[in-house]
Amino acid sequence: MGAQGTASFTLKTGLINTSGRLDIKWVGYIEKSTGCLSGAFFSRGEDLRKKVGGIMEKSIIQLEQVRKSYVGDDGPITPLNGVSAVVPKGSCVVVTGPSGTGKSTLFRLLNRLEDPDQGRILYRGRNITEWNPVQLRREVHYVVQQPILFPGTVNTNLAYPLSLQGKEMSQSEMENTLARVGLDKSMLRRKVEDLSGGERQRVSLARSLTLNPPVLLLDEPTSSLDDASIQVVEEEIRRFRDQGGTVLMISHFQQQVQRLADIHWRLSAGALTVDGENS
Amino acid sequence: MSTTATLFTVGFIFIAMMISLWQKLGLEKDLVVATLRATIQLTAIGFVLRYIFTADRWEFILLIIGISIFVASQNAGKRGEGIPSIRLKVFVTIGSVVGFTLSMMLLLDMVKPEAKTVIPISGMLVGNAMVVSSLLLNRLKDNAESMRDEILVALSLGATRVQASKRMLTSAIRGGMIPIIDSTKTVGLVQLPGMMTGLIIAGTDPVAAVRYQLLVMFSFTASSALVSILLGTMVIPTLFNAAHQFVGWGKKN
Structure with missing residues (x-):
């Protein structure tokens, strides 16, 4: 659980710092790291991409x-x-x-x-x-x-x-x-x-x-x-x-x-x- | 009452003085001041009233009522220290309520349009409005502090400033009205009201005196309710700013 929290968290902070535009290289990085940590939060890379994209827009x-x-x-x-x-x-x-x-x-x-x-x-x-x-x-x-x-x-x-x-x-x-x-x-x-x-x-x-x-x-x-x-x-x-x-x-x-x-x-x-x- | 007898009344003050000295209450100075003030104020008003009653001119009547409203609003306004322009608000409130009540009495021929009736009745109305205003402001200031958290919760739930302060206003109005209603309930059983007693002493038939007393007491309940609503409505918005944020009235003295 702890690892998931940190991962999704890093993800969003990282993106926030990229001044409001979705940086695809981040998504790739996060996909990799979350993949390593646990798949429970975002079961597929596809979902993650969607979720991160949504976050960046709004x-x-x-x-x-x-x-x-x-x-x-x-x-x-x-x-x-x-x-x-x-x-x-x-x-x-x-x-x-x-x-x-x-x-x-x-x-x-x-x-x-x-x-x-x-x-x-x-x-x-x-x-x-x-x-x-x-x-x-x-x-x-x-x-x-x-x-x-x-x-x-x-x-x-x-x-x-x-x-x-x-x-x-x-x-x-x-x-x-x-x-x-x-x-x-x-x-x-x-x-x-x-x-x-x-x-x-x-x-x-x-x-x-x-x-x-x-x-x-x-x-x-x-x-x-x-x-x-x-x-x-x-x-x-x-x-x-x-x-x-x-x-x-x-x-x-x-x-x-x-x-x-x-x-x-x-x-x-x-x-x-x-x-x-x-x- | 003869002059000698009047002088003897001061003897009652001496009794209070002796007890104060004996029990070291430290009230002698206040007693002397109170005695002198009561004597001077009442004597002066006695002569003023005698003059006005004989002159019987409406400008004088209005002036006397105006002065009494002014003094009453200064006095009641003290209870609302911290509320913006509170003395003016109390003045407007008492002025309009007394004006309304008195006009009704005159229009419906309940009282005679002459100085010696209008001035004492309006004096009692102003006095009652002053007490109600003081009680209301006192309670409102207490509630503004004790019910602050509840008001904030109501605001955060999307209440407007009027909605958020509804409960504190009703509780304050009830607090200001209950003494009047209670004394109306027990009148005649617990105490004989001052005006009725005065009329009886001066030789009026007790039943006629009772009629006047009922008029005054019933009009008090109406004017109390009017004063509470009017003053409350004027005062409550100052507890908030235009953005419906609670700004408060500062700490109570």
């Missing part, structure tokens, strides 16, 4: 020299200091780094809950400030780490995002969404205050899935889950990605990086490093 998010600082109690802090990177459509980026190094700050900027001090962020090639912020947040959607649910039942919470748009969700749609995070349909009638930490976190994720966003920003989505539930959620993340969705995910677990990451970003002291190299 980078869904670009960070360009993004800088954000805050006034802290002990002077200014700069969690992001001129960060640049590219997220290819349909990839899973896992972001790691010590606490307080701007991982959540990055997600707040991508979700446009805040704006960078300098630099810009592009979504589908357009500066995110040009998008309608409310619409953007439904598309580049941020699932915060602390599962904050609204008072009432699980049902109310799942219905909330679409109700904001004046839409209704059918019972079976809700049940399906719950199943995606490994929760039974009997959960719908439960009051949120009776849920365990793990259940809350999965309800919160399910609530976000109702928006069906093209991009999911997940802030430690498995932090309060047991092993079995972690597996279910990771499976769902993979499925989401394989169906063309793009995932950015904060994690503290090296194994999770290996299990899920197509691309691994390390954030430290305001700088973003892709796979051990400076972006």
Whole structure:
């Protein structure tokens, strides 16, 4: 598993650095190396070529020299200091780094809950400030780490995002969404205050899935889950990605990086490093 | 009440003073200031009102109401420190709600269009609107901090700023209205309201006094609801910027 992760990861970083055009020599190189490592991820060279080509055509998010600082109690802090990177459509980026190094700050900027001090962020090639912020947040959607649910039942919470748009969700749609995070349909009638930490976190994720966003920003989505539930959620993340969705995910677990990451970003002291190299 | 008897009322202050000294409450200075202010302010307003009642000119009536709204908005505005141009917003709110309520009363012939009725009634309306505004702003500022995470989650789920702040607004409005509703429920059982008591002491038939009291209390509930909605609607958008981002009102004092 680890070898696959690294291989696909090297592949995408390599391509990103080649300034947006598909460099066939890279594909050949990667084909060779992945062939050596494992065939599970891309069973044939043909598939790989298709996948890599697709990635090159569509980078869904670009960070360009993004800088954000805050006034802290002990002077200014700069969690992001001129960060640049590219997220290819349909990839899973896992972001790691010590606490307080701007991982959540990055997600707040991508979700446009805040704006960078300098630099810009592009979504589908357009500066995110040009998008309608409310619409953007439904598309580049941020699932915060602390599962904050609204008072009432699980049902109310799942219905909330679409109700904001004046839409209704059918019972079976809700049940399906719950199943995606490994929760039974009997959960719908439960009051949120009776849920365990793990259940809350999965309800919160399910609530976000109702928006069906093209991009999911997940802030430690498995932090309060047991092993079995972690597996279910990771499976769902993979499925989401394989169906063309793009995932950015904060994690503290090296194994999770290996299990899920197509691309691994390390954030430290305001700088973003892709796979051990400076972006 | 004779002048001598009026002077004796100061004796009540001495009782409070003695207790403050004895128990070292340190309230003597405040008591002296409060006594002097109450005496001067009320005496002055007594003479002003006597003059206005005899003059009975609408410019004076409007001026008095205007001043009371101004003072009330300065006072209630303090609770909303950090909210952009909050004193102006409270002034506009109280002004329009009191104006509306008073116009209704006059149009429907509930009160007589004369200075000695309009001024006391509007004073009570302004006072009530001030208390409701203070409570509302206090709760809104509390909620803006305590419900911040919930608001951010709502925004990230694609709520507009109005949708995201709906729950914090309703909870603040409820907080501002509940005291009025509660006191309306227990009135007459727990305490006799000041206005009714005053009318009875001055010789009005108790049943007639009750009619006035009901008018005032019922109009309070309407004006409280109007103040809450109007002020809330004016204030909530300043919690966000045009990009529906939460900017906050700064820390509470």
